[in-house]
Amino acid sequence: MNDIAHNLAQVRDKISAAASRCGRLSEEVTLLAVSKTKPASAVEEAMAAGQRAFGENYVQEGVEKIRFFQDKGVTDLQWHFIGPLQSNKSRLVAEHFDWCHTVDRLKIATRLSEQRPAHLPPLNVLIQVNISDEQSKSGIEPEAIDALAAEVSALPNLCLRGLMAIPAPETEYDKQFAVAQQMAVAFARLKTHYPTVDTLSLGMSDDMEAAIAAGSTMVRIGTAIFGARDYTKNKEL
Template sequence: MYNDIKNNIWHVKQEINTIQKQHNKLQKKISFVAVSKNQSIDTINNVLSTGQREFGENYVQESIKKILWFKNNKKIYPKPIWHFIGHIQSNKIKLIAEYFDWCHTITNKNTAFYLNKLRKEDAAPLNILIQININQAKNKSGIYPDELVNLSEKILIYSRLKLRGLMAIPTRESDYYKQLKVFLNMNKLFKQLQNIYPSIDTLSIGMSNDMTAAIAAGGNLLRIGTAIFGNRTKNKNLKILNNGI
């Protein structure tokens, strides 16, 4: 299992580099979040040992067990950097504010208000991405593009949040040019926001099946699950090691 994951991460890095060369993006730093939902602590440890530090989690209760284990295990270094990439439930906001380093899925001012309020004063600011419903699909989360400036203004007043950029999960599409069109629209919004706030630096678009289009369109943070861990099935026996909870 370890060798498979190690090889998969190597291939992901090689593929990113190849795509960057093809699209003249080598001067741009592109990183990825290993989407570790339903993965065990042992598996995350294997990924961590390859040098990959960024992990994305969808389910708060599952992820807190992992986060606490790594926090309490002093022998594990460097520590993972945790990204919350799932739907935000109001009753989970306190946990997201307390335990995560990033939150990718901000869609309204109330969530931002409570994340800021519940973030500990002595913690680093929580890195925030605004989720865009770039297809404007009724079954998708995210704000519409014309709401972006208003929401970004609201977020930027909060000292315990740090607005880093935008994120989208477009309607799944297998055609490269259709993928590219959507991602270019995201990049246009990203640049508009950068023109207002030069500190904006993160465009989180692209997953295992559309990373080529995402990189070509200017994305610089990918969310990679299948290409690292294989086809995902619900692991009913998720192995959480002793963590005292």
């Protein structure tokens, strides 16, 4: 078993254990492997170990990987854009990705809908929430979720699937859980209004257990699977 396959097995075990501790099934939690800054060969190793959902933070890098696998005839991968999205790069996301986790304003949502090719299914989108009220982070205030959700759900080429958040780093489990619980409450409320809403993208390597306990349905794990990243190689920074 190679390192990536071994790492994936360990992460899956942690997800299963965390789900079991709170009375959930591991199948309720999707593992999104964050492959940013990693080569296509690393994605191939993860694919060989059964991974199919991948997250990318940088538009051009993600598009290059998507095209690489399309050219090889690989059609069963799911690509999620999880980084901040600038208006001038919305078309590339609309044309190539299956999901966008970082919708935080109507302008971006409208562009994604208008630029989504007619031959593709609606783009799955999540509303990003700034749950920790960090000035440096993207995302809307929790109080603004309902208004933006109503606007996004009305756009013809988008499918509103739920919420995403990147909480401020916190080492204590109780504090991690408290923040995750706030997101879970917002998610539960949103689900009552929109039948398509089924995804809470919450939890990374350091707070995954608390996120799962609170009700996350998708965790975003990168370094624990692919190893440390070399950001100097990315041209989009």
